[in-house]
Amino acid sequence: MTAKPIFELLTQDSREKIIQQSFSLLEEQGVDVNSPKALKCLVQAGCTADGIRVKIPRKLVKSSIESAPSVIKIYDRNGIEAMDLGKQNTYFGPGPTCPNFFDAYTGERRKAVKNDASLTALLTDALPNIDFAMSLCMIGDKTKELADIHEIDAMMRNTTKPLVGWAFNARNLQIIIDMCAVAAGGLETLQEKPFIIIYSEPTTPFVHSKDALEKLMLLAENNIPCVYTPGMIMGATAPVTVAGALSVGLCECLTGLVLSQAVRKGAPFIGGAPGGPMDMKTMQHSYGAPEWVLLHSASVEVFHALDIPVFTAAGASDSKTVDAQSAAEAMLQIIGALGTGGNLIHDVGFMDLGMTGSPLHLVMCDELIGMARRMMEGVPVDEDHLAREVIEDVGPGGNFLSEEHTFEFFREEIWNPSLMDRHTYGDWQKAGSKTMTDRAQDKMLELLQTHRPKPLPDAVLKKLEQLVEAAEQDFTGNPL
Incomplete structure (x- = not known):
């Protein structure tokens, strides 16, 4: 077996200290739960409540961790397995909700529109190392309260790769589930082979909104994978120390895990405690x-360590442009x-402190x-890789260019x-x-011009149009 490079920032003891501190905070301090439905469900599961403050016993947290799946299989729009979330398996995709967008053709920074979500999905479909689609934007040219629905509509039409989306509330989420079920051929098929993951988020520190919790519950009820992770800002909404911020974020995520398992034991749940520092000079995240x-x-x-995807x-x-800074920061993260x-x-x-999506980047x-994958x-x-036989055949003063061994291995051994x-x-x-940025621009424009994702059937497209239009009409008559 080939040994692969790994990072280990935390010792086993350090990981355990963070986990145990989070268990203790959930049990002794508690969290604020702003959904009566979620509050009732948590109390029935064994939590205690004083108003909206809920305390979660560590025994319940541990049993919820045990019941959650350690691996979640995700499929593409055609029902073919695409991602095996768990263990050390890694998959990359864009992010969501940037209010601004760098225009692919002019480079202009402007407000994001629905076509930007379509364009990002098309590029995702074409790029070999981008494994799933997110929109890179917050759609601004449609009914703003329905931007999440329009985003899924745009992405589903322009890639067969798995989708990761979000929703403003449970009402919109139900429409998104209905849209994905249409594309999958029915809700049961979508549940059996999900191609959609929905992201929801608590409010750091220790606050869980009605919308965040009820989206989580709806996903658990429908057995559709949910990401429930905070976005801590070190030194602002969380402690300035990495260990302290991580223990806060872990509490918030585990609250969602407990609720998801209380709703449906074995519900697919994806955790995490991401975030970043507040720059104390600029006061930016x-x-x-x-x-x-x-x-x-x-x-x-x-x-x-918890065996949770x-x-x-x-x-x-x-950075505000695709340059040495953007490449250096991105590569360190990758x-x-x-x-x-x-x-x-x-x-x-x-790019731009999470405020602008860049198809070029x-x-x-x-x-x-x-x-990096190479x-x-x-x-x-x-x-075979030690190549003793070919080394002896070539001998002193020879060369390996014309050897069969070179022809056999160069494609897999030397990244192109x-x-x-x-x-x-x-x-x-x-x-x-041309600089690398110039060449990336050329490649982007070529892909936009030539790549054509596999289209959805006409009947599915018509049904999607009807669902989006019905959402628009319903919102006009019944705004939130």
Whole structure:
């Protein structure tokens, strides 16, 4: 077996201290639960409540961890297995909810529109190292309260890869489930082979909103995978220390886990405690800081110790343009995610402190992920790879270029870039003296022009149109 590079930021003792502190906080301090339905369910499961403050006994937390699946299989839109979430399996995709977007054709930073979600999904479909789709945006040119529904509609039409989405509330989520069931051929088929994962989020520190909890419960009832993770800001909504922030985030995530298992034992649940530091000079939440990587990587290690599939992030940058800063920050995160074995890794293509989605950065990160994945494959050492026979055949002063062994192994042994330049200086000049950013732009435009995802059947498209239109009409008559 090939030994692969791994990171280990926390000792077993350190992981246990963080876990036990979280158990103690849940049991002794508790959390605020702002949904009467969720509150009732938690009390019936064995929690105690004083108003909205709920305390969760560690025995219940442990039993919930045991009942949750340690591996979750996710399929593509066609019912083919695409992701095996758990263990050290890693999959990358874009992130959600950026209010701004860098236009793919002009580079202009502007408000995001529905077509940006469509464009991101198309690029996701085409890029080999992007494994699932998120929208990279918060749609701003449709009814704002239905942006989540329009996002799923846009993505489903433009990629067959798995989708990770979100919803404003349980009412919108039910429509999204109905849309996905139409594409899958029915709710039972969707439950058997889910191609959608929905993200919900508590409010750090220790607050769980009505919408967040009721979305979680609806997903558990329907046996559809849910990500329930906070977004801590170290030094602002969570302690400034990585260990302290992680213990807070773990409490919040485990509250969701307990509720999901109380609703449906064995409900598919994806955890995590991601976040990043508050930059004390700018008072901004930094996505590119090394502490962001430390927190995400440590979170992965803790959730691996609990044997829960883990949601984390990589491929983001604080930079305002695709440049050396964006590449350096993204690559550090990608290596961290692969080294710790994060499972569902989102935010590829995030820029500008998480405020702007960049399809160009997404394309560049696809190359970086491919490069990092090659490094993380490690070095196999066996008879074929030691190459003793060919070494003796060539002997002193010979060369290996024409050897059959070279022809047999060079494709798997030497990673072949699609964007990085390895030509001579003269050949680089003849090709236009283009930077990697230039080449990424060329590749992006070519993919947008030539790639055509497998379309949905006409009957499914018509039903999706009807569901979206019905949501619009219902909202007009019954706004939230």
